[in-house]
Amino acid sequence: MQSNEPDHAARSDLPADPRRDALQTPCLLLDAAKVRANVDRMRAHLTGLGVAFRPHLKTAKSLDVARIAMTAPEGPAMVSTLREAEYFAEGGVRDMIYGVGIAPAKLARVSALRARGIDLAVILDSPEQAEAVAAQARTTGDALPVLIEVDADGHRSGVAPGDAAALVALGRGLTEGGAALRGVLLHAGDSYALSDPEALAAAAEAERRAAVTAADTLRGAGLPCPVVSVGSTPTARFARDLTGVTEMRAGVFMFGDLYQAGTGAVAVEDIALSVLATVIGHQRAKGWIIVDAGWMALSRDRGTAKQAVDQGYGLVCDLSGRPYPDLIVADANQEHGIVALRRGAKAALPDLPVGSRIRILPNHACATGAQHDRYHVLDEGGRVSAIWPRINGW
Amino acid sequence: MQSNEPDHAARSDLPADPRRDALQTPCLLLDAAKVRANVDRMRAHLTGLGVAFRPHLKTAKSLDVARIAMTAPEGPAMVSTLREAEYFAEGGVRDMIYGVGIAPAKLARVSALRARGIDLAVILDSPEQAEAVAAQARTTGDALPVLIEVDADGHRSGVAPGDAAALVALGRGLTEGGAALRGVLLHAGDSYALSDPEALAAAAEAERRAAVTAADTLRGAGLPCPVVSVGSTPTARFARDLTGVTEMRAGVFMFGDLYQAGTGAVAVEDIALSVLATVIGHQRAKGWIIVDAGWMALSRDRGTAKQAVDQGYGLVCDLSGRPYPDLIVADANQEHGIVALRRGAKAALPDLPVGSRIRILPNHACATGAQHDRYHVLDEGGRVSAIWPRINGW
Structure with missing residues (x-):
């Protein structure tokens, strides 16, 4: 259903009258210069901290925005649905992590993407999931790469970082079962509730420490852990030291929103x-x-x-x-x-x-964006210079 | 973008395995037998009260559901966006009211639909809108039909029912300006906050009384008012007498949801x-x-x-x-x-x-439905018997 050539689609879709006040309402406007500035700022910050950047594409769900956010057209990138993985794969993105604990019934779609040469990794935190992934790896002859989800702050999913027995059991189950253990992944989701810079820096440090603890546990048991992935817009913004971390993920910062402004992670004028x-x-x-x-x-x-x-x-x-x-x-x-x-x-x-x-x-760029199927991209004169399609669904 | 033949689209889109537990998740399930029962119950109730039924299609946004809800394939029906009007017009619906106060910049799309023979009426509550509609009527030579929006309960928009001067001025401005005054339209939106059956019946009676007051005012000034349209799922369900009203509108009752169950307008088992x-x-x-x-x-x-x-x-x-x-x-x-x-x-x-x-x-069928692009329709054995596309956007 999605075009493989969004630039062409966008051009043919441009309104006859490019003034923004000639658009039918309601519709989404996107200030591309602000997106670029937000991305540049985040990239410079993360480069200074010595980690790679894996932008989360769940906010924008647009190949045009992804190309601004990613360090290369092939990625790396993070997605929240397999629909996103399929859409971005069509657009040339090859290095992706699907960031929702894998359901066994979704493995066939993961394998179909991997059979096309896409390096799509999955995450999990339970022995049932590890067994299903290992079985899929053996069936397909493809050593499916897995990151073990580790709980940074009690927010949602993940193995407790101090639960060495569970971590090592998962890691052994995967590697001995035929899958590939690629590392650990954490998301400090509770940081969204903070607004004090010191508390946010502490949340980022807690996320880092939990990640390093889990990675050290796996390595200490002789298991591989090349990737140590952390991320959230607030902790990405307020992290001061990321020793031991290999990559940072963040997404909503590209657009910004009033909620992020309330936490201090973005300025209202950067939305x-x-x-x-x-x-x-x-x-x-x-x-x-x-x-x-x-x-x-x-x-x-x-x-x-x-x-x-x-x-x-x-x-x-x-x-x-x-x-x-x-x-x-x-x-x-x-x-x-x-x-x-x-x-x-x-x-x-x-x-x-x-x-x-x-x-x-908007209060929340991810939620407001999802109500629409395109961005009307404004140039500095307030004219609509492009229409960038976006996807929804699963 | 939408198929004109949703039944064909649906058939070709059916999953290979029709068991509901073989679907990729998350996805929407729709129990068509419950939709039919909800519609039958509402129709019998409104027939007993002697009013026509104009189903609101903003919840379902699906031609397949509309065909269950409407009394005839041509309508009448109510829509919340011009995108809906265009989509349902493609599907053969010919009698529609666009139920959001008309913005002057949207009149070209209204006229384009009317030029195709669609009887699309608009609503308004201000002299600026009436002037714009009258100007459009004169420019196109088409006496655009208008319902004056009357405020039933302070919920949102509309002229106060007792403001005879404003009502008559709008009515005269429209008829003398070249548009057609078709009647009055009210929506007792505050009824959604109620749950006591007596309070709900009182809200329905207040909505009816406000409608009749406004209609009488227009008629008393020698203006036409053939349509007296009221509606909301709670007042439709709890109305006991609709004397003076010509049609009732309601939409969310077709699907039901937890919010409506909380008001007593639907039962949880009917969702x-x-x-x-x-x-x-x-x-x-x-x-x-x-x-x-x-x-x-x-x-x-x-x-x-x-x-x-x-x-x-x-x-x-x-x-x-x-x-x-x-x-x-x-x-x-x-x-x-x-x-x-x-x-x-x-x-x-x-x-x-x-x-x-x-x-x-779901808490709210309109909001949950809008996050998806199709309904997986279940038969009584729990198999997916059809996929009904739905639209979003404006």
Whole structure:
């Protein structure tokens, strides 16, 4: 269903009128210069720390964005679905890790990609999964590469880093069973709840230490562990020392969003993604401006509700991308957004007659992006210079 | 991009193995027999109340589901985006209302559909919109039909039902400007927050009364008002008398969801939509079962958090669709769901080894459906009897 030649698809799809205010709303706008700057900054930081960078493509799900983020057209890259792995493989990416614990029923798709020469690795944290992967390796004669998922912070999945018995049993089961043990992989997911730079640096150090502990355990048992992979946008941003780590993964930083801004990992002015919307009405007595971007265009993500500054369903900006003081999408129905001043705001409601256009910065770039099938890429003059398709699904 | 022949597309797309547990996860399952029963029940109720039924197609966004819900292949039907209007027009639907206040820049697409013989009506609540619609009517020579949106309950948009001056000014502006005034339209959106049957019946009566007041005002000023359209799933379900109303709209009731079950508008056993997921791990010390359906498959909708029973990101059922006692998706990341017992539950965690399949009932059918591009339709034996495509976007 996806084109193998997104650049051609994009060109033929360009609107006749390239002004951003001529687009049908709601739609996604992407500031490619900001994406490039966000990637450059992350790359320089990680180069300084001496680790490789494996961008996570789950936020963008776009080959055009992947080509900006990756260090080479072949990768490395990280994906969150096999659909992404198949799509990016079509686009020439060859070094990928599928970052969700492998389900045995998905191994046939993994093997089909590997048979095409794609170096796709899987992750797991249980003996049942290790047995299934080893059986698949023996059946196909392909030593499937595996990273053992290690739990950095109690966030979700993974073997406890201090559970040497479990780690070594998994490693032996894999290598003796016919699979290839490629290393360990961790994700400090709890770091998303932090905002203090010192606490974030400590989370990055805890992630590093857990990774190195697990890797040392495997190596001490005579098992291979060439890859020590860690990552999350906050820990990537705030890590100060990555001794013992071989690669860092991060994805949402490419676009940035209000949630990441709330953690301090990105600045609001660096957020590259926004939703273009049109004013369709007013309830003046209530101070409401009604726009045609509801939760279908913005997503139901309310992540900033837990942060110091609640951004509602998004922060409202003018067409140039400058935030109106204290103006947020205070509530959302399926196709309606209710724009209003933040509670207690001193600013006045801007004059936005019916037909006016606004841009809305998202709470969560991964969730907002997933509501759309393309990015309208803006050049510095505010013209639509390209349309970059994106995928969804599994 | 969409097939005009979804039945053919569906047949060619059927999986080689029709057992539901052979599907790749996560994916959407749809119990078509439940959809038919939900529609039959609503139709009988509305026939008894003497009003026409205009199903809202924004939940399903599928021509196959629309054909079950509509009283005739041509409609009437309600849509939430012009993309839906275009897709359903391709599929033969001819009588539609676009239920989001019209933005002037969208009128060209409305006129293009009308030029193809589609009776597409728009809604509005401001003089600016009325002027734009009237100008479009004069330019195209097509008397664009308009319903004035009236505010039933302070939920969102609409003219206050008692604001006779505003109603008559809009009506005159439209008819004298060259458009056609077709009537009034209301949506009692605040009814979604209710759960007491008496309060819901009162909300339905308030919606009816506001509609009739506005219609009487227009007629009293010598203006036409043939259509008096009201609707929401809760008020459709709990209305006892609809005197003066000509049509009722509702959509989410076709599938049902946990939020609607929390309001009492549907029963949990009537929910037709679920997400099929696979167990990919455990954190046994925490009582967590990790599955491969995260918020990307379930949506970020947490509507039941505000209700008496918080269902997390969804209620977990076995493969036959029977809920496990007190088992919910307690938390979700992008591609991971954390299944756990509800706080304070007395039930034991079921034994679900890696590779087990579960079904998850959604908080909000509109939001969960939107994360997918197809329905896997189950027959009564649990086999996949069809794949029904669905659309997204604007």
